[in-house]
Amino acid sequence: xxxxxxPEQTLIDRLAADDTTAFEELSRRxxxxxxxxxxxxLNSSEDAKRIVRNIFIALWxxxxxxxxxxxxxxxLYTEVRKSVVQCVNNKLNKDADISVxxxxxxxxFNVAELQKAKQPVKFxxxxxxxxxxxxxxxxxxxxxxxxxxxxxISLKGLKHALQNMLNLW
Amino acid sequence: MTTESLRKKxxxxxxxxxxxxxxxxxxNWLSCTNDKKTEISEKERELIENxxxxxxxxxxxxxxxxxxxxxWWKKITAFF
Numbered sequence: 001x002x003x004x005x006x007p008e009q010t011l012i013d014r015l016a017a018d019d020t021t022a023f024e025e026l027s028r029r030x031x032x033x034x035x036x037x038x039x040x041x042l043n044s045s046e047d048a049k050r051i052v053r054n055i056f057i058a059l060w061x062x063x064x065x066x067x068x069x070x071x072x073x074x075x076l077y078t079e080v081r082k083s084v085v086q087c088v089n090n091k092l093n094k095d096a097d098i099s100v101x102x103x104x105x106x107x108x109f110n111v112a113e114l115q116k117a118k119q120p121v122k123f124x125x126x127x128x129x130x131x132x133x134x135x136x137x138x139x140x141x142x143x144x145x146x147x148x149x150x151x152x153i154s155l156k157g158l159k160h161a162l163q164n165m166l167n168l169w
Numbered sequence: 170m171t172t173e174s175l176r177k178k179x180x181x182x183x184x185x186x187x188x189x190x191x192x193x194x195x196x197n198w199l200s201c202t203n204d205k206k207t208e209i210s211e212k213e214r215e216l217i218e219n220x221x222x223x224x225x226x227x228x229x230x231x232x233x234x235x236x237x238x239x240x241w242w243k244k245i246t247a248f249f
Contacts, residue, residue, distance in 0.1 A: 020229055024222060031221045032214060040202060049221055056225045060232070081199045085179050092176035101172055108198050109170045117197040 012070055015063050023063075026072060027056045034080050041084045043104040051083045 004025065014022035031052050038048035055076060088105055091097035107113065181187040182195050209217075239247075 020226075020233075023229065024226060027222055027225050028218065031225075032218050035217060035221065037202065041199070049217075049224070052221050053224045053228075057228050060225075060229055081196075082183075084199065085182055085195060089176065089179040089183060092172055092179065098172050101175070106170055106172065106175065108201065109175070109194065113201060114194065114197040117200040 008072060012066065012072060016066060018063070023056075023060060026059075030072070030076055031056070034076060037080055038084060038087075041105070041108075042087060043100070047087055051080065051087060055079045055083060 006022075006025065008026070011022040011026050015026065034052045034055065035048050038051050039045065042048060058079070059072075059075070088101065091101050178187065178191050178195065182192060187195070
């Protein structure tokens with residue numbers, strides 16, 4: 001299928017009308033990012049593929065009852081997180097998979113690892129084809145045009161000046 | 170953290186009975202995304218994407234052959 005630039009809302013509207021092409025386009029747009037997320041959390045390609053497939057199958061099944069203000073990115077974000085936790089819980093209930101969880105998942109719950117979630121997202125400059133984006137990103141706060149103007153009189157000074165004027169008058 | 174405590178925590182999280190600290194801990198873990206980066210080629214990526222999409226498409230096509238039973242309220246609205 002050829003990729004297109006149809007807006008998401010149009011694709012969602014067409015999905016509600018049982019359009020399989022629109023559904024395929026939506027699944028192509030998101031499946032790989034969901035897969036990499038699941039892989040980073042579970043270290044299992046099979047589990048990641050199964051989770052992504054089930055999320056999209058559930059979306060197809062519920063296509064008739066989507067709300068008017070439906071956001072597919074928000075829906076997928078919520079569903080993938082829920083599915084990852086569900087998968088971890090299922091693995092912990094099986095004795096065979098406990099060693100996988102001990103090696104791959106438990107270290108992620110260290111305090112030092114969890115602190116990373118509070119840090120801002122770092123952009124990888126090597127992914128940008130030219131340095132334009134990275135150059136734009138490195139503009140300092142002082143260099144922004146709205147921060148260049150330094151008023152010669154402060155609010156405090158203005159208040160004093162007005163008070164003196166009123167006293168004289 | 171032990172596997173047993175993680176099992177209990179995830180179980181409570183899924184059933185909506187976890188305390189705020191547990192919920193925050195699991196959500197923080199879910200939000201940590203930049204710790205492991207896997208480098209794969211464009212071709213491998215396409216293969217994975219095609220495999221997942223093919224599985225989804227197979228389900229979609231098969232579901233169209235099996236007629237879904239319409240709910241009672243749809244039958245009534247269609248009647249009027």
